[in-house]
Amino acid sequence: MHELSIAHSLVELAQQHLPPEATRVVAVDVRIGALAGVVGDALEFCYAIATEGTRLQGSILRVHDVPGAWHCVVCDAERTLDATFVLRCQVCGAPAGDLLAGRELELTSIEYDTAEDAPR
Amino acid sequence: MSMTPRVLEIRRQVLSKNDEIARGLRDRLRAHGIFTLNLVSSPGSGKTRLLEETLRRLVARGICVHALVGDLATDNDAQRLARSGAPVRQILTQGRCHLEAAMIAQHLDGWDLDACDVLCIENVGNLVCPSSYDLGEDVRVALLSVTEGEDKPLKYPAIFNSSDVAVITKTDLAEACDTDMRALHDNLQAIRPGMRVFETSSRTGAGLEAWVDYLVEQWRAREVPR
Numbered sequence: 001m002h003e004l005s006i007a008h009s010l011v012e013l014a015q016q017h018l019p020p021e022a023t024r025v026v027a028v029d030v031r032i033g034a035l036a037g038v039v040g041d042a043l044e045f046c047y048a049i050a051t052e053g054t055r056l057q058g059s060i061l062r063v064h065d066v067p068g069a070w071h072c073v074v075c076d077a078e079r080t081l082d083a084t085f086v087l088r089c090q091v092c093g094a095p096a097g098d099l100l101a102g103r104e105l106e107l108t109s110i111e112y113d114t115a116e117d118a119p120r
Numbered sequence: 121m122s123m124t125p126r127v128l129e130i131r132r133q134v135l136s137k138n139d140e141i142a143r144g145l146r147d148r149l150r151a152h153g154i155f156t157l158n159l160v161s162s163p164g165s166g167k168t169r170l171l172e173e174t175l176r177r178l179v180a181r182g183i184c185v186h187a188l189v190g191d192l193a194t195d196n197d198a199q200r201l202a203r204s205g206a207p208v209r210q211i212l213t214q215g216r217c218h219l220e221a222a223m224i225a226q227h228l229d230g231w232d233l234d235a236c237d238v239l240c241i242e243n244v245g246n247l248v249c250p251s252s253y254d255l256g257e258d259v260r261v262a263l264l265s266v267t268e269g270e271d272k273p274l275k276y277p278a279i280f281n282s283s284d285v286a287v288i289t290k291t292d293l294a295e296a297c298d299t300d301m302r303a304l305h306d307n308l309q310a311i312r313p314g315m316r317v318f319e320t321s322s323r324t325g326a327g328l329e330a331w332v333d334y335l336v337e338q339w340r341a342r343e344v345p346r
């Protein structure tokens with residue numbers, strides 16, 4: 001499954017960035033664009049499998065959806081992709097140009113505890 | 121003694137490793153003057169058949185074309201393509217549903233890239249997974265056969281939006297399938313405004329010359345390295 005290989009890439013990347021003093025990872029945050037071709041729920045499911053036996057085991061994945069967006073040159077305004085996925089301005093009908101957002105598949109942050117944080 | 125978890129900001133693309141390899145590969149292929157295509161579609165849309173016809177025609181026009189073909193488990197497609205006389209290699213993905221840039225890079229070893237003009241990559245038949253993986257191609261080509269239903273682009277927006285060109289295949293079957301060609305075109309344009317679209321039939325040969333003309337045009341127009 002697609003999301004499983006992405007989950008493995010995500011875990012690998014997160015582990016590279018994880019500070020050595022982290023004793024427990026609480027959560028990992030990702031941004032997924034509407035046109036990234038990745039299903040958030042499926043990724044969350046695969047995340048639990050991919051983190052097994054790693055320093056991220058037991059942490060949760062928080063998925064933040066990013067809508068597709070572009071600048072309509074006719075209206076001179078920002079437009080957002082709706083559920084139809086039709087890349088046309090909802091006001092004037094002009095076709096969308098380059099996307100400003102919507103293709104993200106991004107690790108944004110890691111939340112973790114250190115030994116100092118632990119209750120004494 | 122409150123427990124405040126720490127937050128580390130990162131902001132890195134999850135597939136950045138593949139993206140980096142793809143960037144390096146693109147530079148390398150361009151430095152050799154190669155124009156590269158990545159063909160994506162659902163299983164059975166006619167990628168191998170279109171490539172058979174394309175390779176034959178490119179070879180006949182004196183263009184040196186190489187092909188890489190991804191397949192989950194068999195080398196049937198590679199065998200079919202090799203009949204064109206072009207160098208062809210199979211990439212076995214061992215069950216993986218898409219090709220990755222590293223697999224392409226590995227399979228170029230031993231080929232005389234200076235002699236090569238056009239590299240065609242047939243991705244694994246799948247409309248979801250290949251959309252996330254840059255292979256270092258110049259042009260991503262989404263195939264869509266007339267038998268699949270006019271709304272395919274709307275159901276798989278990520279792959280059609282990330283493709284540069286679409287080829288509608290099996291047009292010889294359009295009448296038998298009651299395909300609404302107009303709706304098909306409209307749906308492609310809705311998902312990827314301005315997309316260049318070709319109509320082909322590998323069976324009758326319709327549209328193939330125009331498609332090959334386009335490839336030759338793109339190959340000629342590529343930036344020639346110093």
Ligand SMILES: Nc1nc2c(ncn2[C@@H]2O[C@H](COP(=O)(O)OP(=O)(O)OP(=O)(O)O)[C@@H](O)[C@H]2O)c(=O)[nH]1
Nearest residue numbers: 162163164165166167168169245289290321322323
């Ligand atoms: N009638 C007709 N049949 C076609 C055409 N192109 C391909 N086919 C048939 O469609 C079937 C699938 O074609 P392939 O070229 O193997 O499709 P593919 O996309 O490479 O398939 P996978 O690699 O398995 O994803 C074969 O039986 C082809 O002969 C066409 O233009 N017209």
Ligand SMILES: [Mg+2]
Nearest residue numbers: 167168197242
């Ligand atoms: Mg094939």
Ligand SMILES: [Zn+2]
Nearest residue numbers: 072075089092
């Ligand atoms: Zn507008």
